[in-house]
Structures are given as C-alpha cells and as structure tokens.
Amino acid sequence: MPHSAPNRTETRVDVVIVGAGFAGMYMLHRVRGLGLSARVFEAASGVGGTWYWNRYPGARCDVESMQYSYSFSPELQQEWQWSELFASQPEILRYANHVADRLDLKRDIQFDTRVTDARFDEATHRWEIATDRGDRVSAQYCVMATGCLSTARMPDFPGLASFKGKTYHTGHWPHEGVDLSGQRVGVIGTGSSAIQAIPVMAEQARELVVFQRTPNYSIPSRNGPMTAEYEGSWKSEYEERRAKARTMRGGILYDINEKSALEVAEDERRREYEARWAAGGTAFMAAFSDLAVNKQSNDTAAEFVRERIREIVKDADTAELLAAKDYPIGTKRICVDTHYFETYNRENVSLVDVRKAPIAEITPDGLRTTEAEYQLDTLVFATGFDAMTGSVLKVDIRGRDGQSLRDSWEAGPRTYLGLMTAGFPNLFLITGPGSPSVLSNMIVSIEQHVDWVTDCIEHLGARGLDCIEATVESQDAWVAHVNEVAYGTLYPSANSWYMGANIPGKPRVFMPYIGGVGAYRQKCDEIAANGYTGFELTQPARETAEAAD
Numbered sequence: 001m002p003h004s005a006p007n008r009t010e011t012r013v014d015v016v017i018v019g020a021g022f023a024g025m026y027m028l029h030r031v032r033g034l035g036l037s038a039r040v041f042e043a044a045s046g047v048g049g050t051w052y053w054n055r056y057p058g059a060r061c062d063v064e065s066m067q068y069s070y071s072f073s074p075e076l077q078q079e080w081q082w083s084e085l086f087a088s089q090p091e092i093l094r095y096a097n098h099v100a101d102r103l104d105l106k107r108d109i110q111f112d113t114r115v116t117d118a119r120f121d122e123a124t125h126r127w128e129i130a131t132d133r134g135d136r137v138s139a140q141y142c143v144m145a146t147g148c149l150s151t152a153r154m155p156d157f158p159g160l161a162s163f164k165g166k167t168y169h170t171g172h173w174p175h176e177g178v179d180l181s182g183q184r185v186g187v188i189g190t191g192s193s194a195i196q197a198i199p200v201m202a203e204q205a206r207e208l209v210v211f212q213r214t215p216n217y218s219i220p221s222r223n224g225p226m227t228a229e230y231e232g233s234w235k236s237e238y239e240e241r242r243a244k245a246r247t248m249r250g251g252i253l254y255d256i257n258e259k260s261a262l263e264v265a266e267d268e269r270r271r272e273y274e275a276r277w278a279a280g281g282t283a284f285m286a287a288f289s290d291l292a293v294n295k296q297s298n299d300t301a302a303e304f305v306r307e308r309i310r311e312i313v314k315d316a317d318t319a320e321l322l323a324a325k326d327y328p329i330g331t332k333r334i335c336v337d338t339h340y341f342e343t344y345n346r347e348n349v350s351l352v353d354v355r356k357a358p359i360a361e362i363t364p365d366g367l368r369t370t371e372a373e374y375q376l377d378t379l380v381f382a383t384g385f386d387a388m389t390g391s392v393l394k395v396d397i398r399g400r401d402g403q404s405l406r407d408s409w410e411a412g413p414r415t416y417l418g419l420m421t422a423g424f425p426n427l428f429l430i431t432g433p434g435s436p437s438v439l440s441n442m443i444v445s446i447e448q449h450v451d452w453v454t455d456c457i458e459h460l461g462a463r464g465l466d467c468i469e470a471t472v473e474s475q476d477a478w479v480a481h482v483n484e485v486a487y488g489t490l491y492p493s494a495n496s497w498y499m500g501a502n503i504p505g506k507p508r509v510f511m512p513y514i515g516g517v518g519a520y521r522q523k524c525d526e527i528a529a530n531g532y533t534g535f536e537l538t539q540p541a542r543e544t545a546e547a548a549d
C-alpha cells in the first residue's frame with residue numbers, strides 16, 4: 001500500500017534525491033541539516049532500496065552486521081541490536097525503517113513514484129524533474145541515489161511467455177513470499193543471489209534443478225547468532241573501529257596479511273587459507289596481499305577453494321562442474337554462503353551445465369537446453385542486474401545543450417571521481433561508476449559520498465555560487481586513472497558485471513574504482529580542500545549574464 005499520497009503539483013525545492021535506499025536516506029538527512037528543502041522520489045512503496053526488493057529466500061548481507069550500518073550517528077549505532085553476525089534481509093529492512101522513522105525521513109519521501117526525466121535549464125541553473133505520476137519539480141541540485149545493483153536483468157529467452165508455471169527474479173521477489181513446497185523448481189544463475197537462495201529453496205522444493213553457466217568461488221559465511229561479547233567489543237570501540245575501516249581498501253575492518261602468497265612456504269600458505277576458510281567471509285581474499293594482482297598467487301587461493309569443493313561435494317562430476325577454473329578468484333565478486341556446496345549432496349538437487357549445452361528455450365512445461373528437456377513448475381531467475389549504470393540511465397537525463405547522459409556514456413560511463421559527469425552541472429551520483437562503490441562496504445562508500453556532496457553544496461552556498469561541474473579534462477584524466485589501476489590487476493580478465501559483460505551490447509569497461517576506499521577518500525578530500533580542483537564553480541546564471549554585459 002502506498003505510504004504517501006501522490007503529489008502532482010509544481011514544486012520548487014533545493015535538492016531532489018532519486019532513491020530512498022541507504023544513500024538517499026542519508027542524503028536527505030544531511031541536506032536537511034544544511035537547512036535546505038528536499039524531495040526524495042522512490043519507485044518502491046518503502047525505504048531500503050536493494051533491501052526492499054531483494055527478498056528472495058536466504059537473502060542476507062555478506063558484510064558483517066556490526067560493519068554494515070550507518071556510522072554517522074553514535075546513538076543509532078549504539079541503540080540498534082543485530083541478532084546475527086550476518087544480518088538477513090528482513091532485519092536490514094527493519095533497520096532501514098527504524099532509521100527512517102527515528103530521523104523522521106518519510107515525510108519528505110514520495111513513494112511509488114519513479115523519476116522519468118531530469119533536464120538542466122541553463123538559463124536558471126536548475127534541474128527540471130518529471131515523474132511517472134505527473135510531478136514536475138524544479139531543484140538546484142539533483143542527486144542520483146539510485147543504487148548500483150537495482151535494475152534487475154531478465155535474459156530474453158525464447159518461449160518465456162509460454163511458460164505455464166510461475167517465474168520470479170531474485171531482485172523482485174514477492175513481498176508475501178513464495179511457497180515452493182512440492183514444486184519442481186529451476187534456478188537460472190549461480191551468482192551471489194543464487195548461492196544464498198539455493199540452499200534455502202532446496203529445503204522446500206520437491207526437486208531443484210540449477211542451471212549453471214559459470215561456477216563461482218564461494219566462502220562459507222560461518223554466520224551465527226550475535227553474542228553479547230562480540231557486540232560489546234564493537235560498541236565499546238565503535239568510533240575508533242569505524243574510523244579505521246574508512247581508511248581500509250574495502251571500507252571493512254579485517255585482518256589483511258601484507259605478505260605475498262609466493263613468499264611463504266607451502267605449509268604456511270595452507271595454514272593461512274585454512275584459518276580464513278574456518279573463520280569465514282570475504283576476509284578470505286585478504287589472506288595475502290597480491291591475490292588480486294598476481295596470477296600465480298591467485299592460483300594458490302583458487303586451488304585451495306577448489307579442493308574444499310571437491311571435499312564437500314560427494315559426486316565427483318558435480319564437484320568438478322562447481323569448481324571455477326577459467327577466471328581468477330575474486331575477479332568476479334566473491335560469494336559468501338551457508339551450505340551452498342553441501343546442498344548438491346541432497347537427493348532433490350541437480351546441476352545442469354548450460355555452458356556446455358545452453359538454454360535453447362523456455363517451454364510451456366519447463367526449459368529445454370540444446371541437450372535435454374526439464375519439466376518445471378517454477379522458474380527462478382537469479383540472473384543479476386544491469387549494474388552501476390542501469391538505474392541512472394533509466395532516467396532520461398539531459399545536461400547542457402540538451403545533451404543526453406545515455407549518449408555521453410554510450411561507450412561506457414565517464415565521470416570525475418564517480419561523483420559528477422562533465423556537461424551535467426549540479427548532478428551528483430552517489431557511488432557512481434568511477435568510485436570504489438561495489439568493491440567496498442557500500443554503506444561506508446555511501447556515507448563518504450553523501451558527506452562530500454553535502455560539504456560541496458555548503459561550500460557553494462557560502463560563497464554565493466550555485467553551480468558546480470566537472471571539467472572534461474579532469475574527467476578524462478580520472479577515467480584514464482580508473483582504467484590504469486584496473487588494468488594493473490587481474491579483474492579485467494573475468495567476464496564480470498564489473499566489466500558490463502553480463503549485458504549483451506554493454507560496453508566492456510571496468511566500472512568501479514579499484515584504488516581502495518582509503519586512498520580514494522583522501523583524494524576526494526584533497527580536491528575539496530583545494531577549492532574543488534578539476535571542477536568549475538560558477539555564480540548564479542543571472543549574475544553571470546550581467547557580468548558579461
């Protein structure tokens with residue numbers, strides 16, 4: 001049910017924010033703190049963004065709970081209690097609602113409303129924003145808080161419309177849940193979402209058939225109930241630990257081994273991997289300092305994981321199919337699971353290799369590969385997202401001279417710092433392409449961007465300026481730097497969504513900035529402290545015209 005009434009009146013505000021996930025919510029809070037007016041538009045009926053939509057069975061965060069939460073308010077972080085080491089989606093959504101209520105955010109959020117157009121008016125230096133509910137809003141600043149993984153991707157399989165059973169995408173799971181009892185269920189995809197959903201669905205379904213194109217490396221989460229001691233250890237040092245996390249490469253506090261995997265003896269290397277496998281979680285990838293840059297080092301970690309899979313999965317052929325071999329570990333996003341590989345030991349679960357025999361069509365009664373036919377009652381698409389650019393480009397954004405952002409980014413996204421793009425003044429991107437975003441703890445990166453944008457808006461206001469825009473030169477230099485750093489690692493060697501490789505026709509560009517959260521923050525702070533180098537700051541349009549007379 002809609003939480004707010006549609007408002008189809010003409011409105012003028014200082015800031016329009018698109019999206020009410022963790023980015024949009026914090027942006028609204030900070031903008032209010034400047035004494036400015038804001039309106040948030042949100043397509044969903046509630047706050048939470050990705051955690052609103054991704055309600056598939058088993059959905060949980062694979063950054064640990066004590067670190068996956070806002071750090072800006074000491075009261076908030078002290079009062080909230082997580083029940084598990086890795087929070088489940090319903091609990092994260094409760095947290096988002098708790099924050100929204102606590103900060104009284106919802107009165108400025110218009111739910112069930114999608115922004116369709118945003119046009120920069122050069123005469124007034126304002127953004128004219130239109131929604132699918134007929135709103136027309138004029139704002140000085142437009143902030144795209146649209147999320148990096150929020151445009152679900154449904155492959156265009158022939159015959160899909162003919163399927164007689166139910167179909168679901170993990171990123172659009174029904175709110176009332178889905179009862180899979182007694183069903184023959186097919187799952188397409190084996191990324192993070194599928195790896196979390198499969199073990200839970202297998203417990204309910206009569207039969208579960210997993211259609212895998214590319215196997216993934218996954219590390220056990222070792223999730224469990226939150227203990228009072230563990231929670232207390234964080235809460236007693238929250239400020240210090242958060243401050244430290246902000247300087248880390250991934251914005252997550254964990255133990256990074258500074259040694260190369262190749263400089264230690266075989267038994268020491270094995271002990272390190274075993275300890276991290278036993279501890280669980282993405283910290284596995286910090287076992288050695290060079291896993292992301294040295295193929296030989298990476299091979300040692302990848303082989304360790306393949307050995308674990310062969311140990312866990314009883315059927316040797318299935319184990320071999322599940323063991324990723326054709327890309328380095330970590331170069332597609334590492335997955336974290338609860339009994340994923342063990343699930344293939346169940347009688348009711350089978351694995352189909354759709355790399356060898358691709359899906360030919362969806363039939364009325366199931367799915368046909370080029371080799372066999374499968375009878376299914378329900379099809380689950382765990383087929384991912386048009387990542388990083390999908391949701392920004394869904395809006396028809398027009399900058400100077402009516403230039404379209406879709407055209408500007410035709411050959412791949414181009415930004416300065418992942419925050420702004422040349423030709424689009426006063427349009428900010430939160431965790432945009434060209435920033436660490438998806439390679440980091442998203443909440444840490446969101447807070448950093450929102451703080452930077454807030455300081456920037458305050459800076460402009462205090463100097464009687466009303467416009468900021470990235471220069472083409474600074475943008476070109478930043479894009480070159482983002483590429484140079486990426487190509488110094490093994491990441492571009494994988495066909496990942498980081499590279500846009502999961503979307504047919506999408507340009508192959510490594511989209512996030514891999515230079516690390518700490519170094520990136522320092523760079524952004526220096527640029528701001530030096531008067532926003534690489535940006536052009538201008539005074540109100542009328543004054544500019546008068547000065548030229």
Ligand code: N01
Binds near residue numbers: 060191211214382
């Ligand atoms: O999506 P994905 P996801 N035929 O793109 C397959 C975050 N996340 O929703 O690899 C057959 O990773 C595709 O195969 P391939 C996290 O950042 C976080 O799982 O392209 N298969 C792949 O196996 C994550 O990385 C969390 O060959 C097809 C799968 O579908 C990101 O979201 C939890 C196909 C898509 O995997 C996306 O994860 C969940 C086709 N035509 C997600 N098209 C937490 O933090 C696609 N596939 C908890």
